[in-house]
Amino acid sequence: MRNPAELTSAFRARGLKVTPQRQLLFRLLHGNTAHPSADALYALAHAEMPGISLRTVYQTLTDLAAMGELDSLSLGGATRFDPNTDPHHHAQCSRCGALHDVYVEQLGCLEVRGLDGFTPNGATIVFSGLCAACTGLGAPRAAAAASEHAPVEQFSTPTPKEQSP
Amino acid sequence: MRNPAELTSAFRARGLKVTPQRQLLFRLLHGNTAHPSADALYALAHAEMPGISLRTVYQTLTDLAAMGELDSLSLGGATRFDPNTDPHHHAQCSRCGALHDVYVEQLGCLEVRGLDGFTPNGATIVFSGLCAACTGLGAPRAAAAASEHAPVEQFSTPTPKEQSP
DNA sequence: TGCGAATCTGCAATTCGTGCAGATTGGCGG
DNA sequence: CCGCCAATCTGCACGAATTGCAGATTCGCA
Ligand SMILES: [Mn+2]
Ligand SMILES: [Mn+2]
Ligand SMILES: [Zn+2]
Ligand SMILES: [Zn+2]
Numbered sequence: 425m426r427n428p429a430e431l432t433s434a435f436r437a438r439g440l441k442v443t444p445q446r447q448l449l450f451r452l453l454h455g456n457t458a459h460p461s462a463d464a465l466y467a468l469a470h471a472e473m474p475g476i477s478l479r480t481v482y483q484t485l486t487d488l489a490a491m492g493e494l495d496s497l498s499l500g501g502a503t504r505f506d507p508n509t510d511p512h513h514h515a516q517c518s519r520c521g522a523l524h525d526v527y528v529e530q531l532g533c534l535e536v537r538g539l540d541g542f543t544p545n546g547a548t549i550v551f552s553g554l555c556a557a558c559t560g561l562g563a564p565r566a567a568a569a570a571s572e573h574a575p576v577e578q579f580s581t582p583t584p585k586e587q588s589p
Numbered sequence: 590m591r592n593p594a595e596l597t598s599a600f601r602a603r604g605l606k607v608t609p610q611r612q613l614l615f616r617l618l619h620g621n622t623a624h625p626s627a628d629a630l631y632a633l634a635h636a637e638m639p640g641i642s643l644r645t646v647y648q649t650l651t652d653l654a655a656m657g658e659l660d661s662l663s664l665g666g667a668t669r670f671d672p673n674t675d676p677h678h679h680a681q682c683s684r685c686g687a688l689h690d691v692y693v694e695q696l697g698c699l700e701v702r703g704l705d706g707f708t709p710n711g712a713t714i715v716f717s718g719l720c721a722a723c724t725g726l727g728a729p730r731a732a733a734a735a736s737e738h739a740p741v742e743q744f745s746t747p748t749p750k751e752q753s754p
Numbered sequence: 755t756g757c758g759a760a761t762c763t764g765c766a767a768t769t770c771g772t773g774c775a776g777a778t779t780g781g782c783g784g
Numbered sequence: 785c786c787g788c789c790a791a792t793c794t795g796c797a798c799g800a801a802t803t804g805c806a807g808a809t810t811c812g813c814a
Pocket of ligand 3: 518520521554555557558559
């Protein structure tokens with residue numbers, strides 16, 4: 425999603441008002457890589473603005489998502505919001521639930537069977553496993569971890585050439 | 590998941606009882622490719638056994654999933670259950686919500702960046718688009734259809750050689 | 755500065771499940 | 785075939801995550 429200043433313009437342009445509640449959320453979301461839930465954002469927002477309502481957080485997140493400034497992820501449990509709208513995928517820790525961005529290339533080499541008649545418009549990939557912090561710790565926390573038959577695939581990692589943000 | 594007769598043995602073996610409610614659900618689920626929600630199954634079950642409780646449907650689905658006889662899918666909205674536990678992926682229609690099985694090969698050729706420290710255990714792919722029945726019809730029904738920035742990738746389809754079920 | 759549409763906030767209502775407790779029943783032992 | 789009792793079932797309360805409402809406020813243009 426764009427920065428707070430740009431969002432301010434974008435909102436005004438659409439006839440939407442720029443309230444202090446919205447400005448706070450713009451700020452809390454910009455560059456946020458935690459993929460927070462509405463509740464998590466409410467906690468952050470509430471710390472800086474005790475009077476803000478959870479309802480307003482939901483409303484603003486919905487608006488931003490509708491404007492394409494946020495992606496929303498339904499992975500079981502509360503919906504998580506993502507300010508990073510670049511095409512990318514995710515890796516979710518089955519123990520702590522943390523979500524990390526993952527960039528996947530060469531999607532074109534996949535051989536897909538069963539799409540007969542279905543017109544794909546995009547695909548979402550979610551890797552499941554243990555995050556760095558949880559590796560080595562006990563079993564998964566959530567119930568939905570009955571993954572005994574999960575295919576342990578191996579994925580190639582491209583040469584880690586420099587990145588230019 | 591296994592057939593009703595095998596499940597009956599499996600349940601008895603675990604000290605679990607085989608009640609008429611469970612037998613009915615075994616039958617309704619076996620070979621079911623609709624990826625039904627608990628509610629949908631309850632509707633089917635209720636037609637044949639008016640007295641069955643929704644609670645029992647939930648309970649049985651949970652048990653079957655825990656035994657690895659069913660996979661459960663959290664894709665937003667109600668959890669969907671899948672008797673097909675072979676490793677596979679899904680294509681969901683953004684208009685009617687229908688889910689179709691999709692088999693993906695060559696996962697190993699994917700170049701994945703960002704998994705630093707994360708230990709992947711498996712991946713789930715969900716293709717989004719329009720199913721055969723909905724192709725040509727209006728826009729998506731559900732709200733979560735703000736997919737203006739969805740990457741329209743192209744996937745290769747392997748030679749449709751015969752299948753031997 | 756004023757006004758009115760857009761917002762905000764608090765709370766009721768929904769949707770999807772899960773926790774409980776009392777009434778039933780499957781399945782083994784006698 | 786009979787009885788027992790743990791495993792189940794059913795109905796309902798409760799909880800989490802959202803969404804619908806309505807009255808009180810406030811942003812932003814005139
Ligand atoms: Mn992301
Ligand atoms: Mn399936
Ligand atoms: Zn973790
Ligand atoms: Zn469809």
